[in-house]
Amino acid sequence: MAAPDSEPDSTKPKPAAESESILVRWMGLGDANSGGFVHGGVVMRLCDEAAGIAAVRHCGGRVVTAAMDRMTFERPVNIAELVTCRAKVNAAWNTSMEVGVQVEAENPSTGAIQHTSTAYLTMVAIDGDGRPTPVPELLTESEDEVRRQREAELRRENRLAERDQILESRAD
Secondary structure, three states: OOOOOOOOOOOOOEEHHHHOEEEEEEOOHHHEOOOOEEOHHHHHHHHHHHHHHHHHHHHOOOEEEEEEEEEEEOOOOEOOOEEEEEEEEEEEOOOEEEEEEEEEEEOOOOOOEEEEEEEEEEEEEEOOOOOEOOOOOEEOOOHHHHHHHHHHHHHHHHHHHHHHHHHHHHHO
C-alpha cells in the first residue's frame, strides 16, 4: 500500500469496478424549475459530481470535466424524490477517461425506482500545474464492462471524426 503523501502509480492498470461512485441526493423545493420538476441543470451538476468522483478514484488525482458528450432525460424527477447517480469509468485513454452515469429517481413513500437519465462525460486528469497527466489503463472484468468500453470507444471515434469534419469545413 502506498504512503498517504506519495503520488499514485499511474502506470498500474486499474479495474473499472474500483472507480464506481454512487451519489444520492434528496430533491427539495430549491431544485425545482418553473414546471415544478427538478431542473435539468441540477441533474447535470449531480452527474458531473458523480463522474468526477469516479474519475478521481480511477486516476488517484485531480480531474477536470472536458465535455459532457451526451445527456438524455427519459423522465422528469419530482421534488421530494431521492436521486441516485451511479458513475463508472467506461474507458481510459492517455490523459482522459469517459465516465458513464446512470440516474434513478426513487419515491421514498412507495420505494418505486425509475431510470430518469444517462450521461457520458469526458474527464481529464491534471497534475499540480493544471496540465494533463497520464491515467492508468482500464481493466474490464465483466461482459458489461467490456460492452461499456467498446461503446465508449465508438463515441470517441465519432467525436474525433466530427471534430475533424468541422475543422476541414472551416479550412474551405
